[in-house]
Amino acid sequence: MQSDSIHLSRRDALVKLLRVAGAGAGAAGLGLWLSKHSWRPEPALAMAAKRGHTIATDPKLPEMAVITGDDPAQLTRQAVEELGGIRRFIARGDIVLVKPNIGWDRTPEQAANTNPDVVAEVIRQCSNAGAKRVIVTDVSCNDPRRCFQRSGIAEAARLAGAEVVLPDPAMFKDVDLQGEILRAWPVLDLFLNADKIINVPIAKHHSLTGTTLGMKNWYGMLGGPRHLLHQRIHESLVDLADFVRPTLTIVDCYRILARNGPTGGNLQDVILKKTLVAGTDPVALDAYVAKAYWNLEVSSLPYLKMAANRGLGTYEFEKVRTQIKTL
Amino acid sequence: MRFPKPTKLRTLSQIVFFFLFLFLLLRTEFRGSLTASASEIRLPYPVSLFFQFDPLVAISNALSSHALYRGLLWSMVVLIPTMFLGRFFCGWICPLGSIHHFFSSFISERKRGKQLIDSNRYKRWQTTKYYLLIASLVAAVFGTGIVGWLDPFSLLVRSVGLSILPATNHALRASLGVLEHSRYPFVQTVSGALHFILGALLLSFKQPHFRLGIWLGLIFVFLVALNFRITRFWCRALCPLGALLGIVSRWSVLGLVKNPEHCNDCNRCLLRCQGGDDPIGGVPWHQPECHLCLNCVDECPEHGLRFQFFPGQKAVGVDLQRRKVLTGLAAGVAVVPLARSTSGFATERHERLLRPPGALDEEYFLARCIRCGECMKVCPNNALHPAFSEAGIEGLWTPVLVPRIGYCETSCVLCSQVCPTGAIWEITEREKGWSVDVARADKPIRLGTAFYDRGRCLPWAMATECIVCEEWCPTSPKAIYLQPVEMIDATGNSKQVKQPYLDPSHCVGCGACEYACPVQDRPAVYVTSVGESRSRTNQILLNRRKG
Numbered sequence: 001m002q003s004d005s006i007h008l009s010r011r012d013a014l015v016k017l018l019r020v021a022g023a024g025a026g027a028a029g030l031g032l033w034l035s036k037h038s039w040r041p042e043p044a045l046a047m048a049a050k051r052g053h054t055i056a057t058d059p060k061l062p063e064m065a066v067i068t069g070d071d072p073a074q075l076t077r078q079a080v081e082e083l084g085g086i087r088r089f090i091a092r093g094d095i096v097l098v099k100p101n102i103g104w105d106r107t108p109e110q111a112a113n114t115n116p117d118v119v120a121e122v123i124r125q126c127s128n129a130g131a132k133r134v135i136v137t138d139v140s141c142n143d144p145r146r147c148f149q150r151s152g153i154a155e156a157a158r159l160a161g162a163e164v165v166l167p168d169p170a171m172f173k174d175v176d177l178q179g180e181i182l183r184a185w186p187v188l189d190l191f192l193n194a195d196k197i198i199n200v201p202i203a204k205h206h207s208l209t210g211t212t213l214g215m216k217n218w219y220g221m222l223g224g225p226r227h228l229l230h231q232r233i234h235e236s237l238v239d240l241a242d243f244v245r246p247t248l249t250i251v252d253c254y255r256i257l258a259r260n261g262p263t264g265g266n267l268q269d270v271i272l273k274k275t276l277v278a279g280t281d282p283v284a285l286d287a288y289v290a291k292a293y294w295n296l297e298v299s300s301l302p303y304l305k306m307a308a309n310r311g312l313g314t315y316e317f318e319k320v321r322t323q324i325k326t327l
Numbered sequence: 328m329r330f331p332k333p334t335k336l337r338t339l340s341q342i343v344f345f346f347l348f349l350f351l352l353l354r355t356e357f358r359g360s361l362t363a364s365a366s367e368i369r370l371p372y373p374v375s376l377f378f379q380f381d382p383l384v385a386i387s388n389a390l391s392s393h394a395l396y397r398g399l400l401w402s403m404v405v406l407i408p409t410m411f412l413g414r415f416f417c418g419w420i421c422p423l424g425s426i427h428h429f430f431s432s433f434i435s436e437r438k439r440g441k442q443l444i445d446s447n448r449y450k451r452w453q454t455t456k457y458y459l460l461i462a463s464l465v466a467a468v469f470g471t472g473i474v475g476w477l478d479p480f481s482l483l484v485r486s487v488g489l490s491i492l493p494a495t496n497h498a499l500r501a502s503l504g505v506l507e508h509s510r511y512p513f514v515q516t517v518s519g520a521l522h523f524i525l526g527a528l529l530l531s532f533k534q535p536h537f538r539l540g541i542w543l544g545l546i547f548v549f550l551v552a553l554n555f556r557i558t559r560f561w562c563r564a565l566c567p568l569g570a571l572l573g574i575v576s577r578w579s580v581l582g583l584v585k586n587p588e589h590c591n592d593c594n595r596c597l598l599r600c601q602g603g604d605d606p607i608g609g610v611p612w613h614q615p616e617c618h619l620c621l622n623c624v625d626e627c628p629e630h631g632l633r634f635q636f637f638p639g640q641k642a643v644g645v646d647l648q649r650r651k652v653l654t655g656l657a658a659g660v661a662v663v664p665l666a667r668s669t670s671g672f673a674t675e676r677h678e679r680l681l682r683p684p685g686a687l688d689e690e691y692f693l694a695r696c697i698r699c700g701e702c703m704k705v706c707p708n709n710a711l712h713p714a715f716s717e718a719g720i721e722g723l724w725t726p727v728l729v730p731r732i733g734y735c736e737t738s739c740v741l742c743s744q745v746c747p748t749g750a751i752w753e754i755t756e757r758e759k760g761w762s763v764d765v766a767r768a769d770k771p772i773r774l775g776t777a778f779y780d781r782g783r784c785l786p787w788a789m790a791t792e793c794i795v796c797e798e799w800c801p802t803s804p805k806a807i808y809l810q811p812v813e814m815i816d817a818t819g820n821s822k823q824v825k826q827p828y829l830d831p832s833h834c835v836g837c838g839a840c841e842y843a844c845p846v847q848d849r850p851a852v853y854v855t856s857v858g859e860s861r862s863r864t865n866q867i868l869l870n871r872r873k874g
Contacts, residue, residue, distance in 0.1 A: 105738055110762070141799065141843075143707040143736055145359030145532060146368065150738065154361045164361055169533070170504060207809055207825065208794050227795045227845040231785065259803075265737065265762045266803035 046184035064279035069327030092130035097194035116156035179239025186223035205261030283313030378747035396749035418618030458655035465659025475697025490544030573615030582638035589631030596623035696750035702742035708733030730838025775836030784851035796840035806833035
């Protein structure tokens with residue numbers, strides 16, 4: 001029998017042993033280090049990002065402007081003018097977020113999304129006031145590519161000089177909304193970094209609350225399972241409105257969706273009102289539009305009282321300084 | 328200037344067509360436009376172009392529908408020149424062929440030297456593709472589009488579009504996500520730029536997911552991996568389009584001329600032969616197997632091989648065996664009756680067999696659908712998926728709508744625009760008819776009908792307000808209506824909630840309610856196929872229209 005014997009020198013044997021020992025020590029060290037880092041995985045803590053975007057009230061200026069006329073852009077200009085001009089709201093160098101309703105795959109005539117001419121004029125006003133960036137975005141319900149295109153808002157906003165952003169899953173951050181029932185929710189980060197936020201909702205019918213107006217528009221900053229919010233709609237609306245506190249709200253009532261909201265689709269559901277309702281008190285605006293176009297009293301919209309109790313505004317819109325004008 | 332080598336031209340052609348194919352596949356997606364507010368949305372490119380140049384799809388379509396769907400006449404542009412020139416399409420154009428060509432060029436342990444030369448000699452098993460062709464075309468006569476299981480473009484779009492690209496998208500987004508959350512601003516900037524570039528070229532708008540995706544991908548990877556053993560195994564042995572082009576190249580006037588006096592049996596022509604058609608001297612050339620890659624001409628050190636018109640040398644045609652032809656015929660005859668004698672097609676339809684809008688009635692649909700996956704790739708809501716068992720064994724990989732994953736968008740008709748065979752007949756938004764009063768519309772397309780599972784529905788079972796399904800219902804008047812009721816909750820308090828009901832005269836079966844239902848795992852409202860407008864028999868109501 002012949003065996004393949006290997007002649008190993010003492011030096012080689014030592015080197016070999018040292019190598020193996022080194023690898024063993026490394027493995028043991030790594031194992032020890034990793035074993036000290038074993039925690040039950042918890043979701044990262046939601047960050048607190050609550051901050052108001054409101055401006056100081058001015059007793060000489062109206063808090064609400066109701067402007068009627070033919071040209072949506074002109075209505076927008078006039079509404080802002082009545083409230084003290086855009087420079088009251090936007091300072092040079094501001095990052096402005098304009099939040100229309102771009103929720104549904106509908107055309108402007110179907111009145112499920114905000115009127116693109118109104119959105120475009122808001123953007124132009126902000127640019128004129130020296131805003132550094134004007135961003136237009138929404139977290140749509142239907143496919144966002146279709147919503148942004150067919151609503152006409154993407155094109156109108158781009159031509160007016162805004163950055164149009166279709167939300168990407170990577171753009172949501174977990175935020176502690178610090179509400180009474182809403183705490184950690186994914187929020188589109190553009191809403192966290194803006195200096196000023198302008199809410200440009202459209203007035204539509206909604207089966208749960210009768211109407212969907214300004215405060216309901218904040219659903220469009222959330223990701224996550226937002227269909228759960230309907231279970232306690234009034235508390236949710238107030239929590240969201242308390243979190244955002246916009247600089248200015250312009251409720252588009254040029255065309256309103258009187259029935260079959262919030263999706264509509266049928267032109268027979270649309271009523272031409274040719275009106276914009278703008279102002280700094282989001283609660284008064286919602287109360288006014290609900291009463292004016294759906295004849296809904298404050299008693300049937302509990303969220304208005306809850307919002308007033310939270311200090312977000314007043315539901316007694318009759319007591320608010322109002323400028324009503326027809327062009 | 329020297330004229331470039333023909334093989335270089337061929338490679339260039341392969342690259343051009345491969346990237347054209349990839350580009351069209353990547354653009355089989357509505358990407359949205361910030362410059363157009365056009366209410367009628369169409370894709371800017373003819374994304375199913377390759378199918379229109381596919382004679383196999385055209386012949387199958389003609390046999391099963393007795394007509395040629397729009398655009399399929401273009402396939403003559405491939406078929407007729409092949410009669411004169413041979414299978415230039417396989418060697419110069421076919422993107423699947425080019426993929427196989429590319430992966431065949433790697434030399435593996437089992438495929439080198441003598442083994443490589445031997446593997447590139449003509450083999451009898453290469454005729455398998457002819458029998459597959461016979462079987463699938465005979466089946467087409469009996470009214471089925473199963474040729475798409477093997478059609479090279481169907482295979483490629485289905486595998487790459489529904490599996491490889493989604494996986495690539497996932498990998499790229501995951502990597503970019505890691506980089507973008509880096510703590511170093513420089514890395515963030517670079518990854519932001521990278522994201523922008525990849526977003527414009529490659530990334531999907533949102534991560535797509537497809538049922539059976541991994542199996543479609545594994546089949547493709549397996550077919551590609553076969554090239555490491557046998558060069559272009561798919562093209563030589565399985566591809567029915569290659570078989571069809573091989574048969575029509577029987578009368579080709581372009582052929583290989585061998586000069587036996589120059590041949591010194593060096594075997595180099597066999598080293599890079601793609602088709603396995605015996606270009607070497609001493610044995611006859613197998614014309615229908617040749618891809619016209621011209622490697623043998625390029626390789627021959629003695630310049631003893633050349634292609635010329637009217638070569639004047641005898642070549643072997645399609646080498647068929649009578650028994651196997653009969654087997655192929657018998658298989659083709661049997662497959663449709665066998666599949667349809669099983670329950671599922673005529674009786675006991677699957678309740679979830681929801682077809683895309685514009686889909687023909689099941690019999691006509693199965694006759695035309697080539698299971699290519701174009702409709703699934705283009706669907707903006709990722710709602711269409713390859714069927715596994717919903718449509719019976721014959722309907723494997725045909726499109727079904729899965730509302731839990733995505734609903735049918737009200738105004739969208741993209742699937743009908745990309746369908747190459749008319750299985751989903753091209754419709755307009757107006758013909759779809761969902762943006763008007765559906766009950767009064769002329770003939771709205773309905774995919775099915777929604778039903779409530781009251782045991783899981785929040786206002787029905789848990790005295791909890793919800794109405795999300797009603798909110799999302801896209802028709803006007805809405806198909807979902809609400810009734811306020813007083814309920815007693817667990818603590819004994821009286822509480823008013825709105826309970827949803829369904830009005831079948833307005834329901835179009837789009838599935839938006841099922842998609843939006845907050846009961847995530849098994850929705851409290853779901854759509855089944857009954858009431859689909861394409862079928863006369865799959866109905867519940869005597870008269871679904873009102874007014």
